[in-house]
Amino acid sequence: MDQPPRIGRYSLVRRVGAGGFATVWLARDEQLDAEVAVKILSENWVEDEDVRRRFLAEGRFLRKVDSLYVVGVHDIGEADDGRPFMVLTYADGGTLADRIKAGPLEYGEAVRIINQVGRGLKHLHARGVLHRDVKPANVLFRTDPNGDRAMLSDLGLGKSLAEVSRITMPGGTPAYVAPEQVMGERLDHRADLYSLGAVAYAAFTGQAPHGVVSLGAVMQIDAPPPSMTTLREDVPDAIDVVVRRALEPDRDKRWPDLDSFLNALREAHTTGKVPAGLVPAAAMPTPAATTAPVDQATALANANQSTVAVKPRRSRRAGVLTALAAVLLAAAGGYGGYQYVLTRPVKVEAGHLSVAVPRSWSQKAVDNDKALLVSTSTSGWQTNSDVEGVYLGEIAAQELPTAGAAPAGCSSSAPKNGVIGDQNTVTFVYTCGSAQVVDQYRQINPSTLLRVQVRESDPKQRQEVLDSAKYS
Incomplete structure (x- = not known):
């Protein structure tokens, strides 16, 4: 059996997600009478010290950031069978991947979500953390009184900026990862910027930018993806230009930082104009x-x-x-x-x-x-x-x-x-x-x-x- 009916004071209600290393459950904190998410390491990895270390590192990274746009960690511990677990903010609105499966998003909604995810990334970067796996499946939604709010989750590939300033091991999701990350180069915030651009492309078109399925294929990318108008005719030209600049394989040709990209995206949406200064x-x-x-x-x-x-x-x-x-x-x-x-x-x-x-x-x-x-x-x-x-x-x-x-x-x-x-x-x-x-x-x-x-x-x-x- 992969999971007992409870962990500590948390009674497990149902499984809401599973990945290569962990399973996430909707649970109830019986002392506080609140819904939470419990993420627990899968049984087959319990003896792998490197995986355990990465699992716990994710919790530490999340604890560093107090942001409305990043899933929060409320508790951490170890189950009776020795598996570590984290108690996280429960996102009751599903994932961005679920919404994209239903088709491209309305432009204003897509811009709103990308800006919220971008804020989460900015808060991570300000705390010295690079996410390295920004993708629609890692964007969760939590219901608020005024609607819903996008939150970044899953820092299983997260790294401190001090670590990624050195040569890093390749990793990431092929359809959304920056080429330099696949090549094991020294990374900076522009790797996450590229991934956010890829998420924006998928939100506007319903499809990932290049359609690659392997990290090796990412290494062959030498140009931004096709215009979004090839997938959705009515994509405004200004938005198309802004998003595809974020997807330049050469990071020196991308937007210099998240603020530049997010501000340009908002301006392109509200004015229909390509922002001045797109080219230096x-x-x-x-x-x-x-x-x-x-x-x-x-x-x-x-x-x-x-x-x-x-x-x-x-x-x-x-x-x-x-x-x-x-x-x-x-x-x-x-x-x-x-x-x-x-x-x-x-x-x-x-x-x-x-x-x-x-x-x-x-x-x-x-x-x-x-x-x-x-x-x-x-x-x-x-x-x-x-x-x-x-x-x-x-x-x-x-x-x-x-x-x-x-x-x-x-x-x-x-x-x-x-x-x-x-x-x-x-x-x-x-x-x-x-x-x-x-x-x-x-x-x-x-x-x-x-x-x-x-x-x-x-x-x-x-x-x-x-x-x-x-x-x-």
Whole structure:
């Protein structure tokens, strides 16, 4: 029998959870007439001194923190059969994992929960403790008079910050653990920040970020996960950018601390804007001065913006990573370049402009809703003709051009005039090495042209992108 009917003054009511090392029971403190949770070491580990030591260390870590957002330890002892146990705050509202199983959370609710868990982590860190196993199953809820409150639990992998400043043994839950923790590197608070970002991703989408099931697979992660819009179309772009920055494999590219992440998440939710300072100002390039007319695509790729308003998403829109201007995505070495896991095209919109693109074209810039650039590398759009992407821009002009502007090093064919619906068009085709670039101008109205430039090595896909470009 794994469990006697009582331990000391605590009568056991029913089992509420079990893990690899311990079982948790709902119990009643008969002296205080109160419900508590009793966590007791499993029988098969009772002789393992290392496991016993870790079990008791968890109790000591929890006792260090007096926080509404961390499960409290009220008593500790040893059962008649020699197994250590802890008496914990009873969380009567289940776990975040249970709620996520039912589907993605409402945005305001997810933000509230992530902020509460973040506060718990801040309190742990302030007491010199790193959690190292933040995941939905370790976020419990306790009913309060005003609703419920999220609390962090299970510090079985917890370590003091003094210990993790040295090389540590790998550990953690694959779907939520930071890569540096798996690699046994020296850890700091950013390991827990990564895990909190992974929990946020799961709360917003209903799925863990990368879907990895082994620690070895975590070591292969070299980019943030796919945009959350690939799993839930209406995820606001600002929230998507904030969460995925927390999931940078390189910890130096993450938010510098929990406050930065939590403040940015709240701001993204309440204002719909990507918070200023997402990329350090020192990393921002200076736009080149010019006295000659500037090609609109060049101007767009060189745009210097620190905060970009994200318009409310239309219900039919399946967005890609959009909230930042191209320079922001490229300048920080990885905020763009996020790859998408699905192969179907996604529709990208800005003002009157829209186009369906491959999901690998995961960087976007918008200039006053009159120009749109979607590419694999917006920073390389003007300097490398091999970069795939599409540019759409409104041009104030009454006539179609008679000559094109071939990219440097590319040859051009004769222009081809045509008609799309009631719009007159002229199309220029440039050959750039083994690739071709299509540059089309459409007469939208007597005073406006639409320019569409597509770079794609596959002729079929190139034509599909060109045909999908619209001005509405």
